[in-house]
Amino acid sequence: MRISEVPLAILRLQYRVARIPLQIVEEQVVARLDSESSARLIYERSLGALDVTVGNLLGSPDIAQRGEALTNRSEALLLAAELDAQADAGVAEAGQNFKARREAASQQEQNAQATKEKTVQESRQQAEARKREAAQNAAERAAALGERADKTANQRTAAVENAKRTEHAHISAAEKTVTKAAQAKIEDAQDKRSEAASIRNDADRVSELAEVEKEKRQQARAAESN
Template identity: 45%
Template sequence: MNILTVPVAVLRLQYKIVRIPLQLVEDQLISRLATESPARLRYERTLGVLDGAVGIALGDSDTERRGNALTERSDALARAVELEQHAARTEAAADTELETKRTEVHEQQVAAIEAKQRDVEQARHREDERKQAAERDAEQRKQAAKKQADQLAAQRTRVVEAEYRAEQIKIWEAEQKAAAPAKAQLKEAADRQDEAADKRARADHVEKLAEAEKSKRSTETTANGKP
């Protein structure tokens, strides 16, 4: 037996003895943790590095392989956990960004709908104002046309009345002109009638005077005794 073999064998035995409580901790405590628990992964990696280093130092290939395997497993799980956490963070960030985008899109949609409603209300308001303005304009034109028609009718009425008065004057002048000879004849006849009446009155007066004179003479004759 090589003299160096004895101390190495002793060291291997001592390491196995030292590792017993570590294995107990792993079996009784660490194994109860979740497989991907950070504390378990750190512990297992530390134990694996220790096994690997001791295995190399002592020339114990089994311990070295066990330590390397435990280290690689711990590293792989840690990387997987890290990737999962990164993926979870990325997914959470993506969800947050998606929710933010959804919120922004919803707000934009709401703003667009509100803006559209405002545009519709403004368009309706402008249309109402246009209709009211058109109605006022139509009413003004109607009133202006009525006023103009009334003025024209009044003007025509005045013209017709003036023409009627002129025609009446012409008729009256024609009647006067036509009646002038008749009036002259009537006046002449009236004058003659007045003259005849005057003559008749004078004749009656003379006759009455003659009768009176005659009656007077008759009375005087009777008074003087003459037959």
């Protein structure tokens, strides 16, 4: 070791000593938290960033690599958690929108049915009124007017039925549009969950590789010391 490297070696040793309390907190407190909890991921990311900074400043690749692996893992899991949250929010929103629009379509159908019944009733009342008026004027005219009134009532009933069929067609089209939009959001949410799962798997592999490298370095140090 060169004399010029001695101060850096001392600083690296001091950093390792100073990091022991942080390591104890990580092992005794943070490790008990859920592996994807926000508090644990933020702590690990901060600790990893500290290792990267100190490792680069002190010329210690192993410290920097350890910090980089910890940072990458925590950031990947934070991203996965965020994607999961977005997926859940998308599914919830799609469900709420679908329910609201379905209820609106159902209300429109009920209104159309009520309008049809009211129109039919009014038409029949008008027809009966005309019949009574025709009977009062003259028996012959009453028969003619009654037939005309029946014909008018039938025409109005046919018009109402046609309007009902048109309204049902509009409602059915609206329900299909709502269902298609909701399905699209659900599929998008499923894609986000798949992406989150892939990112989480990558993060686990990075963590495993970091552990393997750590064990190799420890074995190498042990071999050197022997």
